[in-house]
Each structure stands twice: as C-alpha cells, then as structure tokens.
Amino acid sequence: MIATVAGSYQIPTLGLQILLAVVTTSISVPLIYLLRRYVDQRPWSGLGLSSVPSGFRYFLLGIGFLALVTAAALLIGSAAGWLRILDFHFPIVTMLVILINVPIAFFYEAFPEEITFRGYVYRNLNTRFPRWLALVLQVVMFVLAPIAVTAFMVAIGIGTWDLITVEYIINLVAFGTVLQLSRIVSNNLWMSIGFHLAWLEMVRYAVVPSQYAFIEIEYLSVWGSYMVTIGSVIIGIILLIVWSLRSKNRIDWNGIEPDLPPDSNPETKEALPAQSV
Structure with a gap:
C-alpha cells in the first residue's frame, strides 16, 4: 500500500525501496519490542537475537550455508541436465548493485x-507447543501473512491475487521451514538473517542467466530454475534436519521452552537444553 501511494508521487525506484526499508523496520522492530516488553513481559533475549559482535559469526554461517546448498543445487541441476553453468564473472557493476541492495534487502525483508x-x-509458540509443532505453526502463519495482506489490498481495490500462486505458496513453506530450522539448530537468529539475506542476493544477482551474474547459468529445463530457487532451500532443510539429529547436538523436538519474565529468580528457572553449532 505504501508503494502504491508513493508511486502516485513518482518517487524513483531506488528512493521507493529505501523508503519501504526504513518504514518496514521502523514499524516492525519497535512493535515487536513493545509487545515483548509490555504485553508478553518477557526478555528480548528470548528471541534469539544476540548482540551484533557475538551474532556476526552466525550471520556469516548463514551466508556460508546458503553458498553450500546453492553449490549443491547447481551440481545436481547440472548433472540432471536441467541447467548449464556457462561462465564465472566478477562484474564491478553487479558488485555495486549488490552493495546498494544489501542494506535495503536487510532492513526491508531479512x-x-x-x-x-x-x-x-x-x-511465543514454543512456550506452549513442542518445537516441531511451533515450527509448523510458524510456517502456516508465514504463509497466511502475505495472503491476508493481499486480501486486504484486494478488498480496498489496490491489489490483485495474481501473485498468490501454488508455486509461491510452496516457496513460502520451504523458505519458512529452512529459516526456522536455522534458528533452532544454531540457537541464534542471526543465522536465519544471514541465510535470508544471502538467498535474496543469490536469486537476484549472483546465480542467474545473465552475463552480469557472478555465476552465469543457462536453464535447459524449467526444473533448472526450480533447482536453483527452491531446490537449494530443500537441500538446506535436509542438511539442517540431519544436523539436528546428530548425537552431539541433538534437538529435542518435543521440547517446550518456558519463557520466564525478566524479574524471575534465576535460581528457579528451568535449565534449557543446550544447543550449539
């Protein structure tokens, strides 16, 4: 809706993107803080968002994990004859575009x-439901959110249902799952943020059928496109599930984590299951 209103003032595309990024983060983050602090009366730390210095390695882990699953998707797609890797480039123009887009994508989406x-x-879901069910319910809500927004825009006459397709919903389910698994397995939200941001840049600029991409590919079948976009995510889901089942860092999928108020006595808190990378 903001984009529609801003478009009527003929704001340039880059200016509109910056505006959307600023508005989105400026509204969502303070709102989450107020809900967490005054409605839930629970500590902000419970969200899994550590400080930037301590979370930076998890952020890089998310980026590196996306690079790994993308490489696997390219190898599988190439072996199956769905795509062909044509060349590797390091175009200055694309690097500059990514430098501009990264902060926008970070504050607008990731x-x-x-x-x-x-x-x-x-x-909040995991304080009441087992981890596996909290994950499923989160994915359901992640899918319903854009559907609800689209329905509202259609109702007021400024939107259509064109973007809500079966393929779009499947992408949301897979994407929401891999991001939540990243958060659960690493026990740090920065890994999800890093993966999310890297995936956006990958499908937009890094691995596309263009001479301006870092990895120029040619799709020989529609499955090649699916392999890069959703196949990489599915590979990530498989690897994270295997990771979560390792004996050293096994995740208790039936576990419910209590979320005590900030003023609770630390000596009375239940010990939470240790999770490490």
Missing part, C-alpha cells in the same frame, strides 16, 4: 521478517 516470524512468533 531483518524485520526474521525478528517477527522466526523470532517473536516462533518463541
């Missing part, structure tokens, strides 16, 4: 969405 869904929504 950061506010992860704080909201993989942080706040999941954390």
